[in-house]
Amino acid sequence: MIRLLRTPLLSIILLFGAVCFCIWQNNSIVITRFNHFDRKIPGEFNNFTIVQISDLHNKKFGPQQKNIIEKIKSISPDIIVVTGDLIDRRKYDLETALTFIEKAVEIAPVYYVSGNHEIWSGKYDLIRSKLVDAKATVLDDEMATLSKGSSSIQVLGLSHPGFLVSGGKKRTDTRKMKAQLQKW
Secondary structure: OHHHHHHHHHHHHHHHHHHHHHHHHHHOOOOOOOOOOOOOOOHHHOOOOEEEEOOOOOOOOOHHHHHHHHHHHHHOOOEEEEEOOOOOOOOOOHHHHHHHHHHHOOOOOEEEEOOHHHHHOOOHHHHHHHHHHOOOEEOOOEEEEEEEOOEEEEEEEOOOOHHHHOOOOOOOOHHHHHHHHHHO
């Protein structure tokens, strides 16, 4: 009898653990740090700190995004890059996404590239306009120059390939991008 009860009990415990892990994973803020060294990067950019944010999917991290904003502030970034899926097409909430952007630009310049959820929402032009209004730099098939002292580097953003197949406007001018990349 005890042996028969152990198997369902173990299954319930494992299922409960898996559910708790999924909830934690979808609601936690994970910071991974690494240093990148490249002789091609000017020395003036030593200790240049980039915070990269991805796949927020309109997630709320406390009132006014306080929890994630405090984590970003604690890192003291030089720039913040948002690499897609700021919104979730299934539970579209541009206001939550913009609250994050508006608070982030108070910390450091924000550079954004589109993700598949922005494309699939069918509202990309509105999203892009609101991001620009919030002072984020949208880099869909564009390049920005970052200067520090007398040196500079370029940051390049490419549109999500979904623009080519999802009915979105084709934004990628491959000839222009190849020419820019060849300059490097």
